[in-house]
Amino acid sequence: MSSNEEYSVVITKLSKKFGDFEAVKGIDLKIKKGEIFGILGPNGAGKTTTLNMILGILKPTNGKIIIEGYDNSHDGQKIKQMMGFMTQETVVDSYLTARQNLEIFARLYHIPPDRIEEKVNHALKEANLTSFGDVASGTFSGGMQRRLNLVKSMIQEPKILILDEPTTGLDIQSRVVMWAEIKRLNKLGITIILTTQYLEEADNLCDTIAVIDHGVVKAIGTAAELKKIVAKGNILGITVKDDDMVKVTKILKSKFGLDVMDNNGRLEAPITEKPLQQLIKIAQELQKEGIEVLTISMHLPTMDDVFIKLTGASIRDDTSSGNAQAQKNMIKVGFGGRR
Amino acid sequence: MGLLQDSMTIFTREMLIFKSNLRTNLIRSMIFPLIIIIFFGNLGNGVTNVPIAVANYANNPSSVQFINTLESGSTLSVQAVTNQQEGLDMLRSGTISSLVVILPAFPKPQGGSPSVYVYYATSQFAESGVAIPTIENAAAKYSNGVGSVQIESDVNAVSTQGTSSSYRAFLIAGVILMSVAFGGVFGGGMSIIVDRQLGNIKSFLITPISKNAIILGKLFSGTVQSTIYGLLALVIGLLLGGGIAMGPFGLVYIFPLIILVALAFSGIAIMLGSRIKAIEVYAIIAQTIVMPLWFLSGAFFPASSFPAFLRPFNAVDPLTYATGGIRDVMLNGYFPLDHILLDFGVVTAFAILGIIVSFRLFKSTIE
Numbered sequence: 001m002s003s004n005e006e007y008s009v010v011i012t013k014l015s016k017k018f019g020d021f022e023a024v025k026g027i028d029l030k031i032k033k034g035e036i037f038g039i040l041g042p043n044g045a046g047k048t049t050t051l052n053m054i055l056g057i058l059k060p061t062n063g064k065i066i067i068e069g070y071d072n073s074h075d076g077q078k079i080k081q082m083m084g085f086m087t088q089e090t091v092v093d094s095y096l097t098a099r100q101n102l103e104i105f106a107r108l109y110h111i112p113p114d115r116i117e118e119k120v121n122h123a124l125k126e127a128n129l130t131s132f133g134d135v136a137s138g139t140f141s142g143g144m145q146r147r148l149n150l151v152k153s154m155i156q157e158p159k160i161l162i163l164d165e166p167t168t169g170l171d172i173q174s175r176v177v178m179w180a181e182i183k184r185l186n187k188l189g190i191t192i193i194l195t196t197q198y199l200e201e202a203d204n205l206c207d208t209i210a211v212i213d214h215g216v217v218k219a220i221g222t223a224a225e226l227k228k229i230v231a232k233g234n235i236l237g238i239t240v241k242d243d244d245m246v247k248v249t250k251i252l253k254s255k256f257g258l259d260v261m262d263n264n265g266r267l268e269a270p271i272t273e274k275p276l277q278q279l280i281k282i283a284q285e286l287q288k289e290g291i292e293v294l295t296i297s298m299h300l301p302t303m304d305d306v307f308i309k310l311t312g313a314s315i316r317d318d319t320s321s322g323n324a325q326a327q328k329n330m331i332k333v334g335f336g337g338r339r
Numbered sequence: 340m341g342l343l344q345d346s347m348t349i350f351t352r353e354m355l356i357f358k359s360n361l362r363t364n365l366i367r368s369m370i371f372p373l374i375i376i377i378f379f380g381n382l383g384n385g386v387t388n389v390p391i392a393v394a395n396y397a398n399n400p401s402s403v404q405f406i407n408t409l410e411s412g413s414t415l416s417v418q419a420v421t422n423q424q425e426g427l428d429m430l431r432s433g434t435i436s437s438l439v440v441i442l443p444a445f446p447k448p449q450g451g452s453p454s455v456y457v458y459y460a461t462s463q464f465a466e467s468g469v470a471i472p473t474i475e476n477a478a479a480k481y482s483n484g485v486g487s488v489q490i491e492s493d494v495n496a497v498s499t500q501g502t503s504s505s506y507r508a509f510l511i512a513g514v515i516l517m518s519v520a521f522g523g524v525f526g527g528g529m530s531i532i533v534d535r536q537l538g539n540i541k542s543f544l545i546t547p548i549s550k551n552a553i554i555l556g557k558l559f560s561g562t563v564q565s566t567i568y569g570l571l572a573l574v575i576g577l578l579l580g581g582g583i584a585m586g587p588f589g590l591v592y593i594f595p596l597i598i599l600v601a602l603a604f605s606g607i608a609i610m611l612g613s614r615i616k617a618i619e620v621y622a623i624i625a626q627t628i629v630m631p632l633w634f635l636s637g638a639f640f641p642a643s644s645f646p647a648f649l650r651p652f653n654a655v656d657p658l659t660y661a662t663g664g665i666r667d668v669m670l671n672g673y674f675p676l677d678h679i680l681l682d683f684g685v686v687t688a689f690a691i692l693g694i695i696v697s698f699r700l701f702k703s704t705i706e
Contacts (some may be wrong), residue, residue: 091539096356100352108548
């Protein structure tokens with residue numbers, strides 16, 4: 001405890017096997033108190049499995065999880081009291097009223113009976129649902145359900161809030177609202193651990209990001225630190241006709257010494273020195289070779305670039321199924337709202 | 340204390356959901372008993388010329404008049420036999436459905452006991468269901484002297500007093516248990532599948548309560564709900580012409596039998612629900628379990644009418660004993676101690692099995 005006082009969660013050599021399949025392969029993470037910690041990775045990377053082990057509902061095959069100084073292999077009850085969790089899906093009992101939803105969870109978290117009413121009223125106010133307290137939550141819009149779900153997860157005043165893909169399936173507007181809410185809770189001193197498959201979410205929200213793929217931590221650090229892994233300078237991006245791609249790659253490699261990667265048909269290469277001059281030279285060279293350049297651009301590294309570098313593929317590639325899932329969720333939420 | 344308190348929270352939640360759908364739940368649970376009792380309960384109505392035999396040991400004007408009453412109308416086809424043994428042989432061979440024995444003292448009681456005995460074969464429930472009420476009606480005229488008509492439930496069975504032996508009355512016990520059994524498997528167990536699909540089970544498991552509290556809460560709520568369905572079926576049965584031969588005191592036996600069966604099926608349902616992912620698969624498996632148990636218990640047809648190869652199944656079917664117990668109370672009005680011990684013993688063991696199965700084989704799959 002003493003040496004790890006600044007940490008809320010310390011995970012050592014954590015692994016989980018399902019039969020022959022090893023979903024998590026020896027992960028080490030240290031999550032500081034009061035930070036927003038993001039676990040970034042494509043679908044099937046092992047994010048949810050890791051969260052389930054932190055939550056104490058999945059037994060690790062190996063490794064250790066210490067939460068607020070307690071070992072979760074034998075202090076499960078204490079730890080569960082300190083953690084709040086919001087799932088990917090919006091979990092509210094649609095047949096129950098908002099108030100009943102909250103009361104049940106207040107009781108499950110062993111809040112003293114004489115304090116339940118006050119707590120529930122407070123939570124309803126927080127969620128902006130005071131006037132809907134006695135309405136069946138199934139009739140709520142998607143946004144209202146999500147707000148109810150969030151205050152429900154917070155009813156026991158947890159020290160740590162765990163969010164599993166909190167914005168998957170939300171439209172951009174709701175996502176921004178959710179980000180603001182997460183930041184507000186974090187300012188109250190709550191440590192937040194979230195998983196996401198959205199790069200911009202990790203970039204905007206998280207103090208520390210762990211990139212996970214195939215059950216392994218690929219990199220860990222702040223967004224800025226991670227971006228430095230890719231390149232100190234800028235990233236050049238060129239699109240040409242498919243027939244010219246090999247030729248351009250050759251030119252960039254031989255004449256400019258660039259390390260070229262193919263990102264969805266777009267050639268990308270980090271340029272560290274004198275980027276602007278290099279760009280002009282490259283443009284001239286390509287013109288001289290008679291290659292029709294469709295686009296040419298330069299940008300600072302993004303989380304997307306980090307991802308390509310770390311996992312060898314664009315996250316858009318890897319999560320095509322994830323995005324389909326997200327769209328499905330969106331439809332579901334929209335439906336719920338109208339009913 | 341903690342476990343019980345936590346399970347009561349889950350129970351409260353389940354019952355709130357039940358309450359919010361109260362009308363649907365109740366209507367759904369009433370449709371089946373209503374249809375079965377109204378449609379199938381009339382089995383045998385409209386049957387005419389039911390063959391019965393009369394052994395007249397009195398041979399006085401009153402007894403002749405009584406037999407004439409039986410012959411009037413087209414319901415019964417009466418034939419005379421010279422002695423009781425001849426009649427019983429015919430009953431066993433199935434040529435008649437009931438035997439009326441008129442004792443010498445008729446129309447006065449025979450030494451304090453009734454002077455008319457009716458024997459019937461339970462295997463011919465439809466016909467005897469028609470014959471017995473007709474005989475009872477005819478004998479009612481002499482009830483001052485006859486006392487009540489003594490009805491022998493089967494040729495070999497003990498002498499029992501009955502208020503009602505129509506097929507409808509016979510069916511009610513079976514329908515009550517059907518409501519309980521189906522309520523049990525399609526109430527509590529199914530809710531586990533839905534809860535898991537929606538993520539509710541996960542959200543319970545991350546709270547400090549134990550898995551056992553979830554099971555116990557679901558077990559309680561499933562039992563209470565199925566018991567309500569069972570009592571509802573009982574009320575429907577009573578409204579549609581059934582009666583409790585033992586009188587209101589009979590509820591003292593019926594009620595616990597219903598609760599025990601409800602407990603057993605809720606337990607099985609919770610175990611299944613925790614292990615089966617798709618609701619469709621669950622429905623198939625649950626029906627495969629409940630349907631045979633229900634049919635083999637003699638809920639629809641008396642076990643005596645079963646072919647020999649089915650009899651052993653009937654004997655090991657726990658529902659047989661629940662049905663038998665309820666029928667003793669409702670139909671025969673007499674629940675002998677050895678029946679009580681056997682019926683309650685078997686049904687209690689069944690309930691304990693359900694509880695053990697739900698706790699031991701529950702799988703908290705969360706993915």
